[in-house]
Amino acid sequence: MTDMKKDLVIIGGGPAGLSAAVSASREGAEDILIIERDTRLGGILNQCIHNGFGLHTFKEELTGPEYADRYIRQVEDGKIPYMLDTMVVDLAYDDGSGDKIITAMNAKDGLFTISAKAVILAMGCRERPRGALNIPGFRPSGIYSAGTAQYYVNMEGRMPGRKVVILGSGDIGLIMARRMTYEGAKVLCVAELQPYSGGLKRNIVQCLDDFGIPLLLSHTVVDIKGKKRLEGVTIAEVDENRKPIPGTEVFYECDTLLLSCGLIPENELSGKLGVRMNGVTGGAYVNESLETSVPGVYACGNVLHVHDLVDYVSGEADMAGKNAAAFILGRTGTDDGNVINIKTENGVRYSVPSVVRPALMGNTLTVRFRVGNEYRDKDLAVYLNGKQLMRLPKRVMAPGEMEQIVLVKSKVEEIIAASEAKEHEVVIRVEDKA
Amino acid sequence: MDIRELTCIRCPIGCHISVEMEEGKVVNITGNSCPRGAEYAASEVTDPVRTVTSLVRLKGGARPVVSVKTAGNVPKDRMMDVVAALKEVELEAPVHIGDVALRDVAGTGIDVVVTANA
Numbered sequence: 001m002t003d004m005k006k007d008l009v010i011i012g013g014g015p016a017g018l019s020a021a022v023s024a025s026r027e028g029a030e031d032i033l034i035i036e037r038d039t040r041l042g043g044i045l046n047q048c049i050h051n052g053f054g055l056h057t058f059k060e061e062l063t064g065p066e067y068a069d070r071y072i073r074q075v076e077d078g079k080i081p082y083m084l085d086t087m088v089v090d091l092a093y094d095d096g097s098g099d100k101i102i103t104a105m106n107a108k109d110g111l112f113t114i115s116a117k118a119v120i121l122a123m124g125c126r127e128r129p130r131g132a133l134n135i136p137g138f139r140p141s142g143i144y145s146a147g148t149a150q151y152y153v154n155m156e157g158r159m160p161g162r163k164v165v166i167l168g169s170g171d172i173g174l175i176m177a178r179r180m181t182y183e184g185a186k187v188l189c190v191a192e193l194q195p196y197s198g199g200l201k202r203n204i205v206q207c208l209d210d211f212g213i214p215l216l217l218s219h220t221v222v223d224i225k226g227k228k229r230l231e232g233v234t235i236a237e238v239d240e241n242r243k244p245i246p247g248t249e250v251f252y253e254c255d256t257l258l259l260s261c262g263l264i265p266e267n268e269l270s271g272k273l274g275v276r277m278n279g280v281t282g283g284a285y286v287n288e289s290l291e292t293s294v295p296g297v298y299a300c301g302n303v304l305h306v307h308d309l310v311d312y313v314s315g316e317a318d319m320a321g322k323n324a325a326a327f328i329l330g331r332t333g334t335d336d337g338n339v340i341n342i343k344t345e346n347g348v349r350y351s352v353p354s355v356v357r358p359a360l361m362g363n364t365l366t367v368r369f370r371v372g373n374e375y376r377d378k379d380l381a382v383y384l385n386g387k388q389l390m391r392l393p394k395r396v397m398a399p400g401e402m403e404q405i406v407l408v409k410s411k412v413e414e415i416i417a418a419s420e421a422k423e424h425e426v427v428i429r430v431e432d433k434a
Numbered sequence: 435m436d437i438r439e440l441t442c443i444r445c446p447i448g449c450h451i452s453v454e455m456e457e458g459k460v461v462n463i464t465g466n467s468c469p470r471g472a473e474y475a476a477s478e479v480t481d482p483v484r485t486v487t488s489l490v491r492l493k494g495g496a497r498p499v500v501s502v503k504t505a506g507n508v509p510k511d512r513m514m515d516v517v518a519a520l521k522e523v524e525l526e527a528p529v530h531i532g533d534v535a536l537r538d539v540a541g542t543g544i545d546v547v548v549t550a551n552a
Contacts, residue, residue: 046550062549154489154499155497201450205443
């Protein structure tokens, strides 16, 4: 017996959870609950006070809190229930009923359980911590993940330090370079281990170039000085194997080191449920409906794969909400047994989704992926059962920017009809210009 | 002829745009995928502008600061003047998205508005 019964529980009230809730409600799901561990809805958008959000979704440039507010208002107007300050601690599957059992807790209700017909995983991601980076040296104060520093500055109005070095050129690090400069700090440089930046080009332009902050590609921190408070860092150039080159060390005197070295989907709960995970993305494997290996459990947003733009998160979550509603209302459609496995190779690292049941896809299906290197003037080639589906010329592709292709159902069906087998294969790869 | 290469920041796609200049005048723009890109490139080589997002202090709210932005673009070389002017501003809670925090910031003719409900 559980304490509560719901049709749909959405874990996480950030951009993915909000958009999924709005969409599920619009599609006819009625008994929805959003569970959010923070004191307010909106997730990380609340501390992303910079602009650039929403150009695809709302055709205007919004700041993070403004973008979140657009969705929060839809949740409020639709009277979609949500719980704040509530943490989901366990997720299990009831083999008998097929229900998902959610264990959550908060200060008011204590520990309680909810059974749900469908669950949407929308827990987002977290930053790769210093411990995962193997930086030698002492552990003085003054070393923060870029997002933590962003929280201190933008939410609490406190400055973490005055003289700053940033390791890693992820977007949050770039954004913080500008923020800290605005607030009177001196940002000495951004060091990036890779020979390319992990962030969006526009952030390099607007957050570094505008302020004359150097971006040191193929550089990393090799030593940390200071026992109580950070006194400085030593930065060295690295070779093609990412190993520091002796003799290239330069000491930077600073009181703050920000780490912006990648984001990791936060999937502890998915693991507890036994969802099949993709080692490349750190998220679940999903099919065309964004359904995981556990029936009725969907994933969207940064818990599925780390996105570059919140607009894409909202779009993806909209689809997850729609499909979860269809699952609850028994409208998922009839499968004909055809399965397309999406294989990524030659520079393409992964794809979401990774499996497509063509009978259950919409008229079009957006497949998103990232490349593993910086490419210039190459083609993105897509094949289905060995036949070229499309070939897109690309001036620039970079690991920091998500790529996408759109599969058209009519075209897909035409090609698979020519095959006797039920199993098919789409291959996405980087190729030289045709 | 002078060619300026730049990355468009009008939207997150970040098109790589080439601007051909002759005697300080734009003669050709390539690489943009929308008219906004062409507009940005022309403006960026002649009169660069930026939206500034920052914070102002907030009295009586759940948090001591609230986020703001310039309601329009300001000249790129005036960004730090805008930020400096905002350091003098203190609002009183409650504030709402769109509330004016400061009119005509640093003489730019542009207002600064609140971007969060607090």
